[in-house]
Amino acid sequence: MVRIALLQMTSSDLPEENLAAAREMIARAAAAGAQFVLTPEVTNCLSTSRTQQQAVLHPEENDPTLAGLQDAARQHGVWLSIGSLGVKTTDADGRFANRQFLISPDGEIKARYDKIHMFDVEVTPEETYRESDGYRPGTRAVLADAGFAKIGMTICYDVRFPALHRRLAQAGAEIITAPAAFSNVTGAAHWHSLLRARAIETGCFVLAAAQTGVHATSRGAARQTYGHSLAVAPWGEILADAGTETGITCVDLDLEAVKKARKRVPSLTHDREFDGP
Secondary structure, three states, X not given: OEEEEEEEEOOOOOHHHHHHHHHHHHHHHHHOOOOEEEOOOOOOOOOXXXXXXXXXXXEHHHOHHHHHHHHHHHHHOOEEEEEEEEEEOOOOOOOEEEEEEEEXXXXXXXXXXXXXXXXXXXXXXXXXXXXXXXXXXXXOOEEEEOOOOEEEEOOHHHHHOHHHXXXXXXXXOOEEEOOEOOEHHHHHHHHHHHHHHHHHHHOOEEEEOEEEEEOOOXXXXXOXXXXXXXXXXXXXXXXXXXXXXXXXXXXXXXXXXXXXXXXXXXXXXXXXXXXXX
Protein backbone atom coordinates (compact mmCIF):
# COMPACT_ATOMS: atom_id res chain seq x y z
CA MET A 1 0.00 0.00 0.00
CA VAL A 2 1.27 3.46 -0.89
CA ARG A 3 -0.32 6.78 0.10
CA ILE A 4 -0.37 9.37 -2.66
CA ALA A 5 -1.30 13.05 -2.49
CA LEU A 6 -2.70 15.06 -5.39
CA LEU A 7 -2.02 18.80 -5.06
CA GLN A 8 -4.70 20.94 -6.68
CA MET A 9 -3.35 24.44 -7.29
CA THR A 10 -4.30 27.76 -8.82
CA SER A 11 -0.89 28.77 -10.14
CA SER A 12 -0.30 32.38 -11.18
CA ASP A 13 2.27 33.58 -13.73
CA LEU A 14 4.80 34.33 -10.95
CA PRO A 15 7.00 31.29 -10.22
CA GLU A 16 8.12 32.46 -6.77
CA GLU A 17 4.50 32.57 -5.57
CA ASN A 18 3.77 29.14 -6.98
CA LEU A 19 6.91 27.61 -5.45
CA ALA A 20 5.93 28.87 -2.01
CA ALA A 21 2.42 27.45 -2.41
CA ALA A 22 3.69 24.09 -3.64
CA ARG A 23 6.25 23.75 -0.84
CA GLU A 24 3.63 24.47 1.80
CA MET A 25 1.30 21.86 0.30
CA ILE A 26 4.07 19.25 0.04
CA ALA A 27 4.83 19.74 3.74
CA ARG A 28 1.16 19.23 4.63
CA ALA A 29 0.89 16.18 2.39
CA ALA A 30 3.97 14.61 3.96
CA ALA A 31 2.57 15.31 7.43
CA ALA A 32 -0.57 13.43 6.36
CA GLY A 33 1.55 10.39 5.54
CA ALA A 34 1.89 10.76 1.78
CA GLN A 35 4.82 8.89 0.25
CA PHE A 36 4.22 10.07 -3.33
CA VAL A 37 3.13 13.67 -3.96
CA LEU A 38 1.96 14.93 -7.35
CA THR A 39 1.67 18.55 -8.55
CA PRO A 40 -0.25 19.78 -11.64
CA GLU A 41 0.87 20.83 -15.10
CA VAL A 42 2.82 24.12 -15.31
CA THR A 43 3.24 24.25 -11.54
CA ASN A 44 5.69 27.14 -11.91
CA CYS A 45 3.87 29.49 -14.30
CA LEU A 46 0.41 29.38 -15.84
CA SER A 47 0.35 32.16 -18.41
CA THR A 48 -1.11 33.04 -21.80
CA SER A 49 1.66 35.60 -22.40
CA ARG A 50 4.85 34.51 -24.17
CA THR A 51 6.41 37.79 -23.02
CA GLN A 52 5.76 36.91 -19.38
CA GLN A 53 7.00 33.36 -19.87
CA GLN A 54 10.19 34.63 -21.48
CA ALA A 55 10.72 36.99 -18.55
CA VAL A 56 10.22 34.49 -15.70
CA LEU A 57 11.13 31.02 -17.01
CA HIS A 58 14.60 29.47 -16.75
CA PRO A 59 16.62 26.63 -18.28
CA GLU A 60 16.36 23.41 -16.28
CA GLU A 61 19.91 23.68 -14.92
CA ASN A 62 19.21 26.90 -13.02
CA ASP A 63 15.45 26.80 -12.53
CA PRO A 64 14.66 27.98 -8.97
CA THR A 65 11.30 26.18 -8.85
CA LEU A 66 12.91 22.87 -9.76
CA ALA A 67 15.65 23.38 -7.17
CA GLY A 68 13.13 24.39 -4.52
CA LEU A 69 10.92 21.38 -5.17
CA GLN A 70 13.90 19.04 -5.14
CA ASP A 71 14.75 20.49 -1.73
CA ALA A 72 11.15 19.95 -0.56
CA ALA A 73 11.23 16.29 -1.62
CA ARG A 74 14.52 15.85 0.24
CA GLN A 75 13.34 17.70 3.33
CA HIS A 76 10.16 15.64 3.65
CA GLY A 77 11.49 12.33 2.32
CA VAL A 78 8.83 11.87 -0.36
CA TRP A 79 8.73 10.85 -3.99
CA LEU A 80 7.56 13.88 -5.97
CA SER A 81 6.02 14.10 -9.42
CA ILE A 82 6.38 17.70 -10.58
CA GLY A 83 3.49 17.59 -13.04
CA SER A 84 5.37 19.94 -15.29
CA LEU A 85 7.43 23.09 -15.37
CA GLY A 86 7.78 25.46 -18.26
CA VAL A 87 11.53 25.57 -18.95
CA LYS A 88 13.66 27.39 -21.48
CA THR A 89 15.47 25.34 -24.11
CA THR A 90 18.30 25.98 -26.55
CA ASP A 91 15.97 25.59 -29.53
CA ALA A 92 16.69 28.13 -32.26
CA ASP A 93 13.02 29.16 -32.40
CA GLY A 94 13.04 29.99 -28.69
CA ARG A 95 10.25 27.63 -27.72
CA PHE A 96 10.02 26.24 -24.20
CA ALA A 97 9.61 22.66 -23.01
CA ASN A 98 6.62 21.51 -20.97
CA ARG A 99 8.60 19.10 -18.77
CA GLN A 100 7.57 16.69 -16.03
CA PHE A 101 10.07 15.55 -13.39
CA LEU A 102 10.11 12.56 -11.06
CA ILE A 103 12.10 13.43 -7.94
CA SER A 104 13.31 10.84 -5.42
CA PRO A 105 13.20 11.27 -1.62
CA ASP A 106 16.88 12.25 -1.70
CA GLY A 107 16.03 15.13 -4.06
CA GLU A 108 17.52 13.62 -7.21
CA ILE A 109 15.90 13.80 -10.65
CA LYS A 110 15.06 10.19 -11.53
CA ALA A 111 13.22 10.88 -14.78
CA ARG A 112 12.04 13.72 -16.99
CA TYR A 113 9.42 13.76 -19.72
CA ASP A 114 8.61 16.45 -22.30
CA LYS A 115 4.93 16.62 -23.25
CA ILE A 116 4.49 15.00 -26.66
CA HIS A 117 1.06 16.15 -27.80
CA MET A 118 0.48 19.90 -28.13
CA PHE A 119 -2.91 21.48 -27.33
CA ASP A 120 -3.59 23.27 -30.63
CA VAL A 121 -7.39 23.55 -30.63
CA GLU A 122 -10.35 25.87 -31.04
CA VAL A 123 -12.60 24.87 -28.14
CA THR A 124 -14.96 27.76 -28.95
CA PRO A 125 -14.51 30.86 -31.14
CA GLU A 126 -13.57 32.72 -27.93
CA GLU A 127 -11.31 29.99 -26.51
CA THR A 128 -8.44 29.03 -28.80
CA TYR A 129 -5.08 27.50 -27.86
CA ARG A 130 -1.85 27.11 -29.81
CA GLU A 131 0.46 25.41 -27.35
CA SER A 132 2.96 24.60 -30.10
CA ASP A 133 3.55 28.33 -30.68
CA GLY A 134 5.34 28.55 -27.34
CA TYR A 135 6.27 24.95 -26.51
CA ARG A 136 8.07 22.41 -28.63
CA PRO A 137 6.73 18.84 -28.44
CA GLY A 138 8.71 16.01 -26.90
CA THR A 139 9.53 12.91 -28.91
CA ARG A 140 10.07 10.16 -26.32
CA ALA A 141 7.76 8.21 -24.02
CA VAL A 142 9.18 7.72 -20.51
CA LEU A 143 8.74 4.92 -17.98
CA ALA A 144 10.34 5.50 -14.57
CA ASP A 145 11.01 3.13 -11.66
CA ALA A 146 10.13 4.65 -8.29
CA GLY A 147 10.75 1.43 -6.35
CA PHE A 148 7.18 1.12 -5.07
CA ALA A 149 5.84 1.20 -8.66
CA LYS A 150 6.78 1.75 -12.29
CA ILE A 151 5.41 5.07 -13.46
CA GLY A 152 4.43 6.11 -16.97
CA MET A 153 4.64 9.84 -17.49
CA THR A 154 2.07 11.84 -19.51
CA ILE A 155 0.81 15.44 -19.40
CA CYS A 156 -2.70 16.84 -19.98
CA TYR A 157 -3.57 16.65 -23.72
CA ASP A 158 -1.67 13.35 -23.94
CA VAL A 159 -4.77 11.80 -22.30
CA ARG A 160 -6.51 11.86 -25.71
CA PHE A 161 -3.92 9.53 -27.26
CA PRO A 162 -4.50 5.94 -26.10
CA ALA A 163 -1.52 4.52 -28.00
CA LEU A 164 0.93 6.35 -25.71
CA HIS A 165 -0.74 4.91 -22.61
CA ARG A 166 -0.86 1.41 -24.06
CA ARG A 167 2.85 1.57 -24.89
CA LEU A 168 3.62 2.62 -21.31
CA ALA A 169 1.47 -0.14 -19.81
CA GLN A 170 2.94 -2.82 -22.03
CA ALA A 171 6.40 -1.64 -20.98
CA GLY A 172 5.46 -2.23 -17.33
CA ALA A 173 3.74 0.92 -16.04
CA GLU A 174 1.54 0.39 -12.98
CA ILE A 175 0.78 4.07 -12.41
CA ILE A 176 0.30 6.69 -15.12
CA THR A 177 0.58 10.37 -14.20
CA ALA A 178 -1.72 12.81 -15.99
CA PRO A 179 -1.10 16.30 -14.56
CA ALA A 180 -3.23 18.92 -16.24
CA ALA A 181 -4.40 22.48 -16.71
CA PHE A 182 -7.65 21.45 -18.41
CA SER A 183 -10.08 23.87 -20.03
CA ASN A 184 -13.44 24.28 -18.29
CA VAL A 185 -15.34 23.45 -21.48
CA THR A 186 -13.45 20.28 -22.40
CA GLY A 187 -13.09 19.33 -18.74
CA ALA A 188 -16.83 19.29 -18.14
CA ALA A 189 -17.38 17.26 -21.31
CA HIS A 190 -14.46 14.81 -21.33
CA TRP A 191 -12.14 14.84 -18.27
CA HIS A 192 -13.65 12.05 -16.20
CA SER A 193 -14.43 9.85 -19.21
CA LEU A 194 -10.94 10.15 -20.69
CA LEU A 195 -9.11 9.37 -17.46
CA ARG A 196 -11.36 6.41 -16.66
CA ALA A 197 -10.90 5.06 -20.19
CA ARG A 198 -7.11 5.27 -19.99
CA ALA A 199 -7.15 3.44 -16.62
CA ILE A 200 -9.49 0.69 -17.89
CA GLU A 201 -7.57 0.17 -21.14
CA THR A 202 -4.20 -0.10 -19.42
CA GLY A 203 -5.07 -1.67 -16.06
CA CYS A 204 -3.08 1.15 -14.43
CA PHE A 205 -3.80 3.61 -11.67
CA VAL A 206 -4.18 7.02 -13.33
CA LEU A 207 -3.23 9.96 -11.10
CA ALA A 208 -4.19 13.41 -12.36
CA ALA A 209 -3.23 16.46 -10.30
CA ALA A 210 -4.93 19.49 -11.81
CA GLN A 211 -4.92 23.26 -11.92
CA THR A 212 -8.20 24.89 -10.87
CA GLY A 213 -10.03 28.21 -10.88
CA VAL A 214 -9.13 31.63 -12.26
CA HIS A 215 -5.39 32.21 -12.54
CA ALA A 216 -3.92 35.58 -11.58
CA THR A 217 -1.96 37.20 -14.40
CA SER A 218 0.61 39.98 -14.75
CA ARG A 219 0.41 40.03 -18.55
CA GLY A 220 -2.03 38.57 -21.06
CA ALA A 221 -5.54 37.21 -20.62
CA ALA A 222 -6.48 35.32 -17.48
CA ARG A 223 -7.17 31.60 -17.81
CA GLN A 224 -9.68 29.45 -16.00
CA THR A 225 -9.11 25.73 -15.44
CA TYR A 226 -11.37 22.83 -14.55
CA GLY A 227 -9.87 21.31 -11.41
CA HIS A 228 -11.25 17.89 -10.38
CA SER A 229 -7.90 16.22 -9.66
CA LEU A 230 -8.64 12.50 -9.95
CA ALA A 231 -7.27 9.20 -8.77
CA VAL A 232 -8.66 6.37 -10.91
CA ALA A 233 -8.23 2.66 -10.15
CA PRO A 234 -7.21 0.04 -12.76
CA TRP A 235 -10.81 -1.23 -12.95
CA GLY A 236 -12.03 2.29 -13.69
CA GLU A 237 -13.41 3.34 -10.30
CA ILE A 238 -12.86 6.97 -9.33
CA LEU A 239 -11.11 6.73 -5.96
CA ALA A 240 -11.04 10.49 -5.34
CA ASP A 241 -12.27 13.67 -7.00
CA ALA A 242 -10.91 16.95 -5.58
CA GLY A 243 -13.71 19.13 -6.92
CA THR A 244 -12.83 22.72 -7.76
CA GLU A 245 -11.15 24.06 -4.60
CA THR A 246 -7.39 24.20 -4.09
CA GLY A 247 -6.11 21.61 -1.65
CA ILE A 248 -4.60 18.19 -1.01
CA THR A 249 -6.29 14.87 -1.76
CA CYS A 250 -4.73 11.75 -0.23
CA VAL A 251 -5.50 8.23 -1.43
CA ASP A 252 -4.09 4.84 -0.42
CA LEU A 253 -3.26 2.68 -3.45
CA ASP A 254 -3.08 -1.11 -3.35
CA LEU A 255 -0.78 -1.94 -6.26
CA GLU A 256 -2.11 -5.51 -6.29
CA ALA A 257 -5.18 -4.04 -7.99
CA VAL A 258 -3.09 -3.67 -11.15
CA LYS A 259 -2.40 -7.42 -11.34
CA LYS A 260 -6.01 -8.25 -10.53
CA ALA A 261 -7.45 -5.99 -13.22
CA ARG A 262 -5.06 -7.29 -15.87
CA LYS A 263 -5.77 -10.90 -14.91
CA ARG A 264 -9.52 -10.34 -15.26
CA VAL A 265 -9.21 -8.68 -18.67
CA PRO A 266 -5.72 -9.36 -20.14
CA SER A 267 -6.24 -7.10 -23.15
CA LEU A 268 -2.65 -5.83 -23.06
CA THR A 269 -1.59 -9.27 -24.34
CA HIS A 270 -4.25 -9.56 -27.04
CA ASP A 271 -2.90 -7.26 -29.76
CA ARG A 272 -3.33 -8.60 -33.28
CA GLU A 273 -2.03 -7.40 -36.60
CA PHE A 274 -4.69 -6.36 -39.07
CA ASP A 275 -5.03 -4.95 -42.57
CA GLY A 276 -6.46 -1.58 -43.65
CA PRO A 277 -7.95 0.84 -43.79
